Amino acid sequence: xxxxxxxxxxxxxxxxxxAEEPHQSMTVNFAELYRKNAAPVxxxxxxxxxxxxxxxxxxxxxxxxxxxxLSRLRDPRKFTPWVFTIARNKAxxxxxxxxxxxxxxxxxxxxxxxxxxxxxxxxxxDRLFDLERLVSRLDPxxxxxxxxxxxxxxxxxxxxxILGEPETRIKKxxxxxxxxxxxxMEK
Numbered sequence: 001x002x003x004x005x006x007x008x009x010x011x012x013x014x015x016x017x018x019a020e021e022p023h024q025s026m027t028v029n030f031a032e033l034y035r036k037n038a039a040p041v042x043x044x045x046x047x048x049x050x051x052x053x054x055x056x057x058x059x060x061x062x063x064x065x066x067x068x069x070l071s072r073l074r075d076p077r078k079f080t081p082w083v084f085t086i087a088r089n090k091a092x093x094x095x096x097x098x099x100x101x102x103x104x105x106x107x108x109x110x111x112x113x114x115x116x117x118x119x120x121x122x123x124x125x126d127r128l129f130d131l132e133r134l135v136s137r138l139d140p141x142x143x144x145x146x147x148x149x150x151x152x153x154x155x156x157x158x159x160x161x162i163l164g165e166p167e168t169r170i171k172k173x174x175x176x177x178x179x180x181x182x183x184x185m186e187k
Contacts, residue, residue, distance in 0.1 A: 030070065033079050034063055041087050044152040048091040058094060062087045081161035084152065088144075088162065127185070134184050138177070145174050 041062055046055035066083050073082055135143060148159045160167040
C-alpha cells in the first residue's frame with residue numbers, strides 16, 4: 001500500500017506519531033485541526049467570559065495546551081470534544097483565578113455582540129436582552145447545553161462526550177430547554 005492510500009485511510013495518523021516525519025507532519029495536521037476548531041472554541045469561550053480579549057487569550061491557551069498534550073489523546077477522531085473539554089477547563093480556571101462570575105452588564109454585552117456579529121435593530125436588541133435575561137436564570141448545566149450546541153455548533157454525540165452524559169439524555173434535556181425558553185419568550 002503506498003503512502004497516499006495509507007494517509008487516506010488514517011487521516012489523523014500524524015497525531016499518533018505514525019508518520020515518518022512526526023514533528024513536521026503533526027504540525028501540519030494540528031494546523032488543520034486548529035483551523036477547523038478555532039472559531040467554534042472562540043465563540044464558546046466568548047459566550048462564557050463576555051470579553052473578546054479574554055476569549056482570544058483563552059482560545060490561544062486552549063490550543064497551546066492541546067498541542068503540548070497531543071500525545072495523550074488516545075483517539076485522534078475525538079479531537080474536537082477533547083479540545084472543548086480543555087476550553088471548558090480554561091474557562092473554569094479563569095473564573096476561579098479572577099473570582100469573577102460569567103455575567104456582564106446587558107448593555108455591555110449588547111455592545112460586544114454588535115462588535116462580533118454586526119449591528120442589530122432595536123427590536124433584535126430587545127429580544128436579545130430578553131433572551132439573555134432568561135438564559136442567565138438557567139442553571140449552569142442548561143447554559144452549557146446551549147453554549148455547546150448553539151454557540152459552538154457541536155453535534156449531540158460530541159456534547160455527550162464532553163459532558164460525560166448519554167447522548168439521548170442530552171438531546172431530551174436540550175429540546176425541553178428550547179421549548180421552555182420559547183414559551184417564556186412568547187409571554
